[in-house]
């Protein structure tokens with residue numbers, strides 16, 4: 001649906017060159033909710049703006065719905081943009097106008113007959129559950145309601161693709177959740193492919209099926225949400241994953257581990273989906289000559305699947321511990337030895 | 343003595359003369375404002391569209407308009423007035439009378455309006471323009487459906503400020519041959535040591551400015567109501 005090939009974009013900031021994108025490639029399939037995560041200045045917005053041609057790559061190309069953007073005339077590009085909705089962090093609505101007016105604008109721009117506009121506006125407002133606010137002025141709405149109007153506006157022309165630039169970053173956690181659920185509904189019920197960018201890993205966790213991690217104008221890691229969350233490779237990715245999945249030993253237990261005189265090993269275990277069929281931890285506990293302490297445990301839901309993380313302290317002879325590790329590995333859990341710095 | 347005679351006695355001019363002067367001022371102000379605002383708006387749009395990062399970035403056009411606006415704005419009106427006499431003669435056929443004065447007035451006020459309107463247009467949130475672009479709006483649609491409606495309340499205030507400036511210029515234009523309240527004050531009031539008339543014209547001008555400002559604020563406030 002969206003294909004970005006070796007995109008490079010450099011801005012001239014005074015005398016300095018800002019390398020916003022350095023050779024970025026990305027493929028978003030139809031039906032995806034694709035998340036791009038990265039810290040401020042990583043180049044996320046620039047990448048997103050390539051997709052509707054608001055930004056043109058210095059080199060590389062962008063293919064959307066089978067059309068190479070660089071080969072489109074200005075007019076064709078405008079037509080394509082009507083099939084791509086965009087949602088913004090600051091909503092970017094006409095604050096002094098009514099909800100209805102805002103949502104009808106893209107339809108009027110496209111030359112839709114008045115009657116159809118009315119009907120379509122009602123329809124999308126019902127979809128975002130804002131029917132009764134039709135005649136309210138945007139300035140009278142809450143942040144969450146404004147974003148619903150923003151989404152309704154983006155959906156008015158029945159686009160195939162929705163681009164979301166930090167759509168929930170200006171909202172409180174509860175409102176964020178409701179907006180994310182709405183985006184999920186847009187994806188499921190309208191079949192809209194969504195490309196969203198965020199700096200909150202929770203957003204990715206909650207609705208995305210694929211994720212790309214950006215740093216300094218590059219995609220450093222990419223994959224299904226489960227695999228990226230389960231086995232993050234790059235340091236940035238680990239930092240992001242850590243914001244939702246706590247894999248640190250709780251402060252209180254650290255001294256416990258340090259003061260342990262017997263031979264021991266601390267292990268980080270991850271169970272992704274239903275990869276582990278047996279009651280692994282119970283089995284470990286039953287092993288002779290091995291003491292198992294659970295130092296930490298979290299369970300996260302994502303993509304309709306679950307990922308559990310356990311931090312175990314194994315106490316016993318080296319041989320016993322090695323045997324336990326073997327058991328863990330053969331059970332299908334991901335395992336990582338944790339080293340405590342003195 | 344009836345009030346008309348009383349009026350002549352007090353101010354040294356006949357009542358209809360005052361009405362005629364008022365009419366001339368309103369005539370000059372109205373037409374210069376209308377034409378000047380339209381030209382000012384066009385210049386402002388050129389400035390905003392062609393500036394760096396604008397929708398139709400164009401260095402040359404921007405530089406030309408920018409320099410033109412700066413030059414005209416740095417000239418005192420009385421200089422502009424004399425300077426454009428040849429042009430005035432070309433267009434109107436003479437260099438005196440209210441209509442002839444419209445030429446220098448428009449030339450004087452349009453760059454001033456352009457700057458004021460440019461500022462109003464630049465206040466429009468770049469995010470709104472970005473949203474418009476993302477919707478596939480053409481440049482013309484962006485101007486008519488987003489830029490102008492969003493800037494309108496601010497443009498109204500800017501025009502009010504411009505109109506007050508224009509009123510000052512019409513007084514000067516009047517003195518040079520355009521007639522109007524300014525001419526009344528200078529020719530009949532100042533030169534003939536007619537102090538009451540001078541006061542009267544000042545009162546009229548002050549009331550005029552007050553009314554303009556009141557109107558401008560009202561209209562702008564109405565337009566801004568739901569923000």
Ligand SMILES: Nc1ncnc2c1ncn2[C@@H]1O[C@H](COP(=O)(O)OP(=O)(O)OP(=O)(O)O)[C@@H](O)[C@H]1O
Nearest residue numbers: 011012013018020039040041042043044045046047
């Ligand atoms: N039009 C522009 N002109 C100059 N520099 C730009 C422009 N747009 C983006 N940049 C620069 O490119 C870099 C990447 O910007 P971008 O907005 O894509 O980052 P981002 O990942 O979206 O960051 P944030 O999370 O803060 O929104 C930044 O250093 C930014 O300053």
Ligand SMILES: [Mg+2]
Nearest residue numbers: 044045046165
């Ligand atoms: Mg950004």
